[in-house]
Amino acid sequence: MIPLLVCDDSNMARKQLIRALPADWPVSISQAANGQEALTLIRQGQARVMLLDLTMPVLDGYQTLAALQAEGLSCQVIVVSGDVQEEAVRRALQLGALAFLRKPADPAELHRTLAELGLLTPSEPTPAPATTSAPELPELKVSFRDALREVSNVAMGRAGALLARALGVFVQLPIPQVNIFEVGELHMTLLEAQRGEQFSAICQGFIGEAIAGEALLLFHDSQLQDMARLLGIQPHDNTQNAEMLLDLASILIGACLSGIAEQLDLRFSQGHPQLLGQHACLEQLIRVNSRRWRKTLAVEISYSLEGHAIHFDLLLLFTEDSIRRLTAKIGYLME
Structure with missing residues (x-):
């Protein structure tokens, strides 16, 4: 028996990966x-x-790959990640990973990779269709929040890869946060996190198959000049700044929603990105647009650009009525 370790912070991701094994x-x-x-x-x-x-x-x-090298520990590593930036692949392989697979791992691709690395013998049969049972394992308990976080993580990674190509930088990806807020709680959370700063914000509505909501993208005004310079735009031109924010919003929001829809077998119709406000404090933005939000399921993602003091916050806000349909879709994905 080969001792195999599956390392991922998400129960959902580990369950999917174990199912994909030959x-x-x-x-x-x-x-x-x-x-x-x-x-x-x-x-x-x-x-x-x-x-x-x-x-x-x-x-x-x-850090784990670096520690393996530093300690001289013997372990053959295949990275399976939602962060599919070219630089992420390069760094992982440079640190000693033998291969890189994108999440969620395709069973045939995983089998092929294991065979190419000599971890499967040629006499072993090729994997049957997806209905084939994976190695036995005690049942993994996956909560709705954990599952949605993993779905968002994969979608976030695809959006990050597009952003990295557009800007020519490495995008540092966070662990998405998933919470259900009353409207007042959401406002308080945002205000406490961003107190005293001014923002420009983009919103974009989406709807599909009994799921609806809004994406909200917040840019720190103190970082707009650096962002404009990165893109070769005159940093004090408000019109060009607005166009820049709308372009970035289209990349991030569109890719995230597309990634979620693909995993959950949905189709979203998206409205046009709209400039919610420029150079305003977050409290003003919330007060002016408070009618847009009620109780909401919020997915929070904060992107940062390596080597630049630039980060922006994406919130996917699903209506309360969407939770039942999302739960059903995610439940089907976990079966």
Whole structure:
């Protein structure tokens, strides 16, 4: 039996990955929720092969790969990540990963990769269709919030890759946050996080198959000049700044919604991005637009650009009525 370690902070991601394993691959499976847990298991000899995520708390995938090299630990690593930037792939391979697969892992591609690395023998059969059972494992409990966070993580990674190509930078991706807020709680959370700063904001509505909501993209005004310079735009031209924000919003919002829709087998109709406000404090933006929001399911994503003091916040705000349909769609995905 080959000791296999699946390292990802999401129960949903681990469940999907274990299901994708070749049915007849003789492995004993261990799990870790972050790199620190993974290193402990590897030091104990419980992992000869590891399937490793990049975006995790405590110790991320890059730090885990670096620690393996620094300690001279023997473990064959395949990265399986939603961060599909070309630079993310390059860095992972430079740190010793043997291969890089995008989430969610395709069973045939995973099988092919394992075979190419010599981890499967030629005599082992090719994987059957997706209905084939994966190696036995105690049932993984996946909550709605964890599942939506993982779906958002994959969508976020695709949007980050597009943004990286457009700007020629490496985009640092966070762990998405998923919460259900009363309208007052959402406002208070935003105000406490961004007190005293001025913002420009873009909103874009979306609807599809009993799911509706708005995407809200917040740009810190203090960083707009740096962003404009990065794109070769005159930093004090308000018209060009507005066009720049709308273009960036189209990339981020469009790619995120497309990624979510693809995973959940949905189709969203999207409104045109609209400039919600420029150079206003967040309290003003909230007060002027408070009628847009009620109780909401909020997915929060904060993008940062490496080497630049630039970050912006994307919120996907789903209506309360959308939660039942989202729950059903995610439940089907987990079956």
